[in-house]
Amino acid sequence: MEAMKTVVLPDGKQVPALGMGTWMMGENPACRTREIAALQHGIDLGMRLIDTAEMYGEGASEELVGEAIRGRRDQVFLVSKAYPHHAGRKSAPMACERSLERLGVECIDLYLLHWRGGIPLAETVEAFEKLKAQGKIRRWGVSNLDLADMRELYAIPEGKAAAVDQVLYNLTRRGIEWNLLPWLQSQKTALMAYSPIEQGRLLRHTAFCRLAEQHGWRPAQLALAWVLRHEGVIAIPKASRREHVEENFSALQCPLSPEILAQIDRLLPPPKAATPLEML
Secondary structure, three states: OOOOOEEEOOOOOEEEOEOEEOOOOOOOHHHHHHHHHHHHHHHHHOOOEEEOOOOHHHHHHHHHHHHHOOOOHHHOEEEEEEOHHHOOOOHHHHHHHHHHHHHOOOOEOEEEEOOOOOOOHHHHHHHHHHHHHOOOEOOEEEEOOOHHHHHHHHOOOOHHHOOEEEEEOEOOEOHHHOOHHHHHHHOOOEEEEEOOOHHHHHHHOHHHHHHHHHOOOOHHHHHHHHHHOOOOEEEOOEOOOHHHHHHHHHHHHOOOOHHHHHHHHHHOOOOOOOOOOOOO
């Protein structure tokens, strides 16, 4: 089996660089058995970081993940996210408790602010640090924060405790390469890339698919290998079928030569100027 690449978080915790996302999973009862089997197969392969959120199906995804990891909690690095309006002094403890109940666990490994809302970042940091002190979460981070937001966060006492920034990053969404990604790397803060295959749209990019085939790879393999080549970057593709989980895992076996990277840059160029952070 291919060795799993890992990323070291600021507190020294090593986590898989290739995990599993669960957006839009758990919402269709007819797919439940298949989705649970896919998650469990991913755990078996070593893709033991699972990302979910209270927003996904209004808790349905967390319940699905909870069922998938039952009896295997100690094998999984569990990530969940709170709505912006649930990230305050009073709202965060209640939101976290609901997530813990749906997941069927006593502690969340990494708890994220899903995106920035009206609650001041300083209040969210205070609330998350209190949850950590209470043992409800092991560490916290943020999602969908751009460079200016991250600098503001880091200026807050204890703001530098943020373990990751989870953002949209793939071959067609490369804006973060201009400033956010280099800054996070300089701060030793991990970047978690959601939708690394652009929700499957990259698999319909004719020229990119042709390039992958020329090198004997499937498009999803090449798209994920490209994201995973960065140090300090975690990819969390969704896969609701066992065969898709295996295809994602095989991206670890795709070495990218300078020639291939140059071909990709010609096809899907890097940014030439700073651009606002994109979101899905």
